[in-house]
Amino acid sequence: MSRIQLSQIITKRLILNQPSLNDLGKISSILNASELYSKNTINIPFPYTLDNAKFWVKLADDGLKNQDQYIFAIRLKESNELIGGVDLGIDKPFNKAELGYWLDQKYWNNGFTTEAVKSIIQFGFEELKLKRIFATHFTSNLSSGRVMEKAGMKKEGILKCHTYKAGVYQDHVLYAVLNE
Template sequence: MDKEYLFALHDHIDGERIYLRHVLLKDAEDMHEYAKDEETTKFVFDRHESLEDTRKNIAKYFLSSPLGKYAIVLKETEKMIGTIDFRIEETHKKAELGYTVNKDYWGKGYATEAGKMLIQLGFEVFGLQRIFAFHDVRNPASGKVMEKMGLTYEGHYRTNRFVKGEFVDDKCYSIIKEDYFSE
């Protein structure tokens, strides 16, 4: 698997209501809209204090190594409403999904649609064996999104991550190749 080449070939992925593309500096205002909100960022990253913070975050995290990191963009309005990451570990043929969506767009199925697009890419293009995702146990809504993506609950990981100055417990969900192709 040539991960970088395959990501480069799939830098724009069309869905039904959204498309995925690289995050760009021009997305700063749309990203800041949700990155400044404590409710949206509570379980994932530190809230951005200013638009400049958001621009710096885009440059440091998304532009410095863009492969596998996508903006979630509404087709109808061209508004960037969130991001989704697809972190592939080639040796073990597995990938981790991670996402953040503007709270104004929660409950509309956009994260589910984006996740399903990357799950399809992972199994059908990258030839992965396993795709998984974690969510903070205090955020059960994210677990429901993972189930809608087709992932199955695997277990509870105690003090799995250090986020915002504290260790947090996570729940893990996954889907394996055999389950994906049997659907």
């Protein structure tokens, strides 16, 4: 695979592009606004520090260089304001990727996450030529499942005691979509 130059993905209302060091304050501010981000994900800590934001931006840079993770900032097209993040973690030997996302709570229930997820699935299939994209959510996070369904993903099952977080085993609902 030749090196992919990630510029941006433009949708009807959003721009998805590389997060930068200029975004650190905004990222930290959003992810510190509520403990829900941490409660509903495996990898977002609370509190969320500037160092955590730097790590995420570096992960985006390294992932692009290594072609094993494509991390996009989600921005409003009209203002370029950062409102979230979406990514594909690539499993090259099996030509598949795990999808992840988060969105500023102020923008929930407006279809922005679904719009971003649909566009990154299209990117994964058309640009990266992936065969499978999958995602999971905690059984308690039904809204995330609705996003996956609206983006064309199909529920495949429940992964019992899939992760252990904050002293509790978490069941995950598994969704996937195939490039057919």
